[in-house]
Amino acid sequence: MFGLMASPHLSDHFPLFAAMFPNGLHTPLWIVIPLAALLAGVLGVLLGAPTLRLRGDYLAIVTLGFGEIIRVFMNNLDHPVNITNGPKGLGQIDSIKFFGFDLGKKLNLFGFDISSVTLYYYLFLVLVVVSVVICHRLELSRIGRAWMAIREDEIAAKAMGINTRNMKLLAFGMGATFGGVSGAMFAAFQGFISPESFSLMESVMIVAMVVLGGLGHLPGVILGAVLLAALPEVLRYVAGPLQAMTDGRLDASILRQLLIALAMIGVMLLRPRGLWPAPEHGKSLPAKGDAP
Amino acid sequence: MTDVLLNVSGVSKRFGGLQALSDVGLQIQRGQVYGLIGPNGAGKTTFFNVITGLYAPDSGRFELAGRPYQPTAVHEVARTGIARTFQNIRLFAEMSALENVMVGRHIRSGSGLLGAIFRTSTFRAEEAAIAARARELLSYVGIPHLADYKARTLSYGDQRRLEIARALATEPQLLALDEPAAGMNATEKVQLRELIDRIRRDGRTVLLIEHDVKLVMGLCDRVTVLDHGKQIAQGTPAEVQRNAQVIEAYLGHGNGHDATAAQEQPA
Numbered sequence: 288m289f290g291l292m293a294s295p296h297l298s299d300h301f302p303l304f305a306a307m308f309p310n311g312l313h314t315p316l317w318i319v320i321p322l323a324a325l326l327a328g329v330l331g332v333l334l335g336a337p338t339l340r341l342r343g344d345y346l347a348i349v350t351l352g353f354g355e356i357i358r359v360f361m362n363n364l365d366h367p368v369n370i371t372n373g374p375k376g377l378g379q380i381d382s383i384k385f386f387g388f389d390l391g392k393k394l395n396l397f398g399f400d401i402s403s404v405t406l407y408y409y410l411f412l413v414l415v416v417v418s419v420v421i422c423h424r425l426e427l428s429r430i431g432r433a434w435m436a437i438r439e440d441e442i443a444a445k446a447m448g449i450n451t452r453n454m455k456l457l458a459f460g461m462g463a464t465f466g467g468v469s470g471a472m473f474a475a476f477q478g479f480i481s482p483e484s485f486s487l488m489e490s491v492m493i494v495a496m497v498v499l500g501g502l503g504h505l506p507g508v509i510l511g512a513v514l515l516a517a518l519p520e521v522l523r524y525v526a527g528p529l530q531a532m533t534d535g536r537l538d539a540s541i542l543r544q545l546l547i548a549l550a551m552i553g554v555m556l557l558r559p560r561g562l563w564p565a566p567e568h569g570k571s572l573p574a575k576g577d578a579p
Numbered sequence: 580m581t582d583v584l585l586n587v588s589g590v591s592k593r594f595g596g597l598q599a600l601s602d603v604g605l606q607i608q609r610g611q612v613y614g615l616i617g618p619n620g621a622g623k624t625t626f627f628n629v630i631t632g633l634y635a636p637d638s639g640r641f642e643l644a645g646r647p648y649q650p651t652a653v654h655e656v657a658r659t660g661i662a663r664t665f666q667n668i669r670l671f672a673e674m675s676a677l678e679n680v681m682v683g684r685h686i687r688s689g690s691g692l693l694g695a696i697f698r699t700s701t702f703r704a705e706e707a708a709i710a711a712r713a714r715e716l717l718s719y720v721g722i723p724h725l726a727d728y729k730a731r732t733l734s735y736g737d738q739r740r741l742e743i744a745r746a747l748a749t750e751p752q753l754l755a756l757d758e759p760a761a762g763m764n765a766t767e768k769v770q771l772r773e774l775i776d777r778i779r780r781d782g783r784t785v786l787l788i789e790h791d792v793k794l795v796m797g798l799c800d801r802v803t804v805l806d807h808g809k810q811i812a813q814g815t816p817a818e819v820q821r822n823a824q825v826i827e828a829y830l831g832h833g834n835g836h837d838a839t840a841a842q843e844q845p846a
Contacts, residue, residue: 425695
């Protein structure tokens with residue numbers, strides 16, 4: 288999970304490399320995705336390596352820090368060799384094309400126009416389902432169990448013969464791989480990308496989604512992500528009337544943040560293990576423990 | 580002809596100014612229950628942690644089943660064939676009892692990331708085998724009905740059993756138990772004794788650290804006594820019980836003016 292935060296920053300630029308180089312080396316999707324996954328995975332492992340001894344909160348702080356370092360680094364990587372184009376970002380990235388479809392254009396299917404955004408929506412939905420399936424399968428595997436064991440008790444996990452170092456690096460790599468693929472998709476969808484697309488706020492929001500939903504419980508994490516993504520939109524309508532009541536003295540965006548903060552404090556007080564934590568008794572399926 | 584499973588000699592370990600172990604060694608025959616006893620602070624657990632790779636020794640020679648091994652990394656030692664339990668129970672608290680044992684199968688199985696993601700037939704077969712073996716072991720230690728409960732919710736005695744099942748899941752040549760009877764009531768101790776007896780009958784070798792002298796004397800084939808990091812006696816339980824040094828270590832000097840020492844006798 289934490290590896291994900293650090294590496295999208297890097298991997299996102301990868302398709303752009305491809306898009307930028309000599310006037311558009313239009314790398315096809317089938318090459319970009321595996322490359323993005325691989326590069327992100329490798330960088331995730333590299334970033335994970337120095338943090339192996341850290342646990343819990345300290346690990347979170349360090350990985351968030353790494354995320355910032357990389358953002359700043361990328362922001363300044365426009366000279367001496369211009370790789371990322373610095374804060375100006377990279378534009379005109381190819382849209383996603385496969386099987387002859389161009390998701391950047393409207394699709395005319397049986398007389399219905401399906402807009403580009405809708406097409407992307409379905410593509411992303413499919414990817415979300417695929418990643419959920421992958422996570423779920425990992426959770427119920429030998430590797431998932433090893434991750435959980437490390438989360439529960441590292442020394443006992445070692446005593447069971449688990450190579451904790453390799454398993455942790457694998458977790459970092461895996462998390463970063465998801466980040467890499469989604470980053471590549473994001474870049475293609477937006478058509479533009481700059482290091483500023485990935486501020487600390489984004490990373491914090493991702494952690495908040497996980498904690499809010501229920502750390503270590505897949506359905507809970509999904510619930511948290513949906514809520515935190517949807518909540519600002521819903522609260523927009525609450526903010527409007529409130530603003531009218533106060534003659535516009537309340538800034539809508541600040542009010543929205545305030546309401547989110549209140550909602551989160553409420554959740555943490557009333558449900559400290561998250562909205563939908565792993566079940567307590569009976570047939571328990573705890574945790575994808577990929578945050579060692 | 581005897582068959583030596585674990586042969587350790589010349590083990591020393593120093594923590595700063597404290598010589599926790601000096602020149603300790605022991606030989607465990609295959610199929611034995613070997614006891615390691617000694618008063619508090621004698622270095623039993625330190626010795627245990629050294630042979631299982633948790634602490635790096637300052638010196639010492641280690642051989643398992645005739646092959647030398649270096650106890651430098653805990654997970655390597657487990658692979659070599661020594662599984663251990665912990666004095667203060669270290670289960671995977673939020674995982675079910677069954678999953679705890681399944682983790683123990685980790686080194687005896689090999690499916691990787693891709694197998695898990697694509698659910699290949701080999702992966703599925705291996706998972707089924709892991710689960711089946713784990714259930715078998717839960718029955719073996721006598722807690723099959725608790726398979727789906729989280730380890731945290733089990734009673735103390737059952738947690739001890741679960742830890743033994745988890746250690747057995749790694750198919751160890753040597754099962755090392757660190758004070759398994761600590762904190763158990765009389766009934767649980769009897770059950771534990773039966774379990775260890777059964778493990779021995781099934782051909783496994785057991786190294787037992789124990790405070791409860793009665794349990795050790797009744798169960799072990801051979802005993803080593805440690806005091807202040809030194810080996811003071813070795814032999815059958817009956818021999819050790821008669822050893823003057825052992826009596827002194829447990830009861831203090833027998834010349835009358837040391838009345839308080841007698842009250843410090845453990846267990």
